[in-house]
Amino acid sequence: MSRNLIIGAGLSVLFICLAALSFIWTPYDIEALDIPNKLQAPGGANLLGTDHFGRDILSMIMMGARTSIAVALVAVGIGMALGIPLGLLAAARHGSLLDELIMRGNDLVFAFPSLVIAILITAVFGASAVNAIIAIGIFNVPVFARLTRGAALPLWERDFILAARVCGKSAARISVEHILPNITNLMIVQGTIQFSLGILAEAALSYIGLGAQPPTASWGRMLADAQTLVSIAPHTALVPGFAILLMVLGLNLLGDGLRDWLDPRIRVARV
Amino acid sequence: MYQFKRFAASAAIGLWATTALAQDSITVAIQLEPPNLDPTGGAAQAIDSVLYANVFEGLTRFDADGAIIRGLAQSWDISEDGTVYTFNLAAGVTFHDGTVMDAEDVKFSLNRARAEDSTNAQKGLFAGITDVTVVDPLTVQVTLDQPNGNFLFNMAWGDAVIVAPESIADIASNPVGTGPFTFTDWVQGDRLELTRNADYWGAAPALESATFRFISDPTAAFAAVMAEDVDAFIGFPAPENLPQFEADPRFQVLVGNTEGETILSTNNKMPPFDNVLVRQAVAHAIDRQAIIDGAMFGLGTPIGTHFAPHNPAYVDLLTNSPHDPDRARALLAEAGFTDGFTTTLKLPPPSYARRGGEIIAAQLRDVGIETEITNLEWAQWIEEVFKNKDFGLSIVSHTEPMDIGIYANPDYYFQYDNPDFQVLMEELNATTDPDGRNDLLAKAQTIISEDYVNGYLFELAVATVAKAGVQGLWVNQPTAAVDLTGVSWAE
16 A cells, blocks of 8 residues: 555545534533633634634534535535446447437536536535535436446456447446446545545635524635635634645545556556 | 804814824725615625715714714704704815805704605614704704704704705715715625715824725635735724724724624514513513623623613613523413423524624523524514514614614514503603603603513623724724724824
8 A cells, every 4th residue: 555545545535533522422512602712822721712702623624524525525426426427328329319318418517617507506506515515416426337338348348348349248248337336446546535525615615604603613714714814823724724734635645546456457567 | 952062172183183194094904894885775794884074974973972063054043842953064174066055954854864765774863853944054953843952863864864955866875975084985795995085074084095895705804904905993893803903903903882782682573482471481481681792702791671871871680581491481381381391593604693693592492482583684684574574582672772662663673562661751752851851861761671572682782993003093982983084094
């Protein structure tokens, strides 16, 4: 296993554990404001200090990790659930009108800058975590659809698919039983990358106030709240900033590492 | 009868003018940009911030402390029965386009403001006027349907400034007034420029020119002041940054009071807020000091009713609604909400609302009231909350001076309908005797406090950050205004 994979997996697991832990325990209750105790520097009773309402920042980071991961995970889930079947369908009906429709539809979605459309969606339907998930999820669909189709097309030319066709299997069965298992590696790697992009998108949306609404904790909003406090209490901005940085870095390293690790060609070369 | 002599103040302004040597221009930043430049047609405060006393003048005006002093009217007589006001106008006043300001312009302005199709945002100020008569070019007589102790105060508002029929068509983009500064240029989204009016009828201002800039983002505001891009920021949006400016010898920080009663606006017609017990419970759930400390970093004075604490008629009614969560829970139970309820909390952009909203949400949650917070931009807030009344709770600062009368309007967005209060307000309008007025105002404050119409939070403070050499800026904001007539640079 490469160093990338180990560091990436380590960071990702750390944040996932923090998020999981927040369901049963956080150092402090983040819904209880303790204003006399505001803007405490890190290191005292509050390990990472307190924010402008006297809330414990470590607890906020843990709850925020939960929001980020939930939003990104569901968004990737939407992308995969819709994108992969569409891609498989397009590959199976390669060259048909249906293929054209699916792929041009994807191009259409791709043509819009994703964050701008996400802003539009949340502005029209109201700012909430659910709308943020939908907005981010929609833009994951063409990514997975295109990748799936691209990877599936050469497989359709392969002999083992030909054998399956000769046996009389339907295109749908071949897609599920033979194509899908052969592109899973690719989907896992892409999923990891999209996951990190989802975390960034969620942070961006909540930074401009269109993500999860208070009192739900969110890293992006922690950053936004800290904007005017940077010069007097830098930790209020640095802590959520580093949380986003480390989580996204971890996921990217994990994606890179997984690609190398799962790719048979590189694996053979290494052996 | 009131007679005013020319003040020593104008002489002092003249002195400053001679001592100000090199620097005779100023760049002033405010948060919001005016949507148009017609103070008699638009409701936005930013219009007055830029133009009041600088470009436009009324018959009377507010001074820096909120007192009513003479404006274009140099003196006035009030008839025995209090219904006829005779204003003697200043002589030799011209508008910036060269036309003469006389009684005809006053008649035009007042009639325009009170006309059926008038778009004036404060038509109520002119409601009692039955007739405006020109006696001679410098004398105008205003007849009221009944005595109105507030009339001179009403005429001081930015909505009551004197405009000319010759220039009214383009007033929204090219304001022509009688003030000490003329409007030069407006680059929308960026800045607005004023130049000294060489033909000003009164004492000439010390400044040759002034530039207004509009910076709404608190971080950008901080950067602009720190980098000395602006000479003064009136209404600095981030109170947490003030200690840094105070510690920096390059700057001075002025903290003053405003007429802004910051309230937890409550939709009195929407269940369960139509129940006074529920409103009282909300009032007891609120911890004002936590809001002032948490949202405003200590700036602000707690209020127990809708009235400015620095006003002599203010009654301290904080004891009606001390922070007492147990009492709030008991009141909710008495009202039949043992398990609490859920409502909406719609917040406009200023930090008093956004931060205050999070704090209030936590305080209400503590007594069992869940709130769904929605952050709105101003335009959305005006539409959803102010016009459509589609809200449970909201937080907003009512910055109009002496605006307790809004509680007599059952159609106003918080929809308080109390006939007793409406009668009281009519009585107040008909009273000119100061003691009698104060008694009635005290009664009015007590009624709305004991009816818990809204959650009364605090009187908004205004912070001005300026370069150390700037002098003569208003500390308080008796009305939305950045009066530059007395501003100058120290040597």
